Amino acid sequence: QQPVQSPQAVILREGEDAVINCSSSKALYSVHWYRQKHGEAPVFLMILLKGGEQKGHEKISASFNEKKQQSSLYLTASQLSYSGTYFCGTEEQAWAGKLTFGTGTRLTIIP
């Protein structure tokens, strides 16, 4: 079953903060976050691994609650370039490789 993201869409003014949530019904090994701009391929932002390790973008932070199978992506002091659709991708087992992508959150930043 596909992870559920919230909100579905959000509009912010430049400089405001945003939080995007991802919730899975399954136990997870890792959570990935990607941003996709219209007509482009998804681009990697961050990985959060079971056990607390994180890898990713220096200006974006995220959290991973392993017990609740939930992750949140925090975008602070948003820039116009942050606009796009954000997807979480979940991995249930180490070495599984394949990702199950969430429902998506469309973020629009306005000047």
Added chain:
Amino acid sequence: SAVISQKPSRDICQRGTSLTIQCQVDSQVTMMFWYRQQPGQSLTLIATANQGSEATYESGFVIDKFPISRPNLTFSTLTVSNMSPEDSSIYLCSVRGGGLGTEAFFGQGTRLTVV
């Protein structure tokens, strides 16, 4: 990082025909995947392309409809067979390295329209 070349970038096809999409990676990668994405929607995994063996398909996708080849560690093809308008979508190739916690890279996608 990995650079992925996916061809064609778009195509318009007649129903009942087949289209083969190619995915070429600039380095050897352990894992290759094919996704489908309806405009404005999320990505749905079609299958994992296994080097030298049959692909592993997700529920709802079958080999007869979406045959996949992966002859080596840098190349894969996805064929969409006997197409219908419902197959109109964006098809994306994705790769991951072999280590734990590695990110996924995506091709630019193939926008398929079936008329």
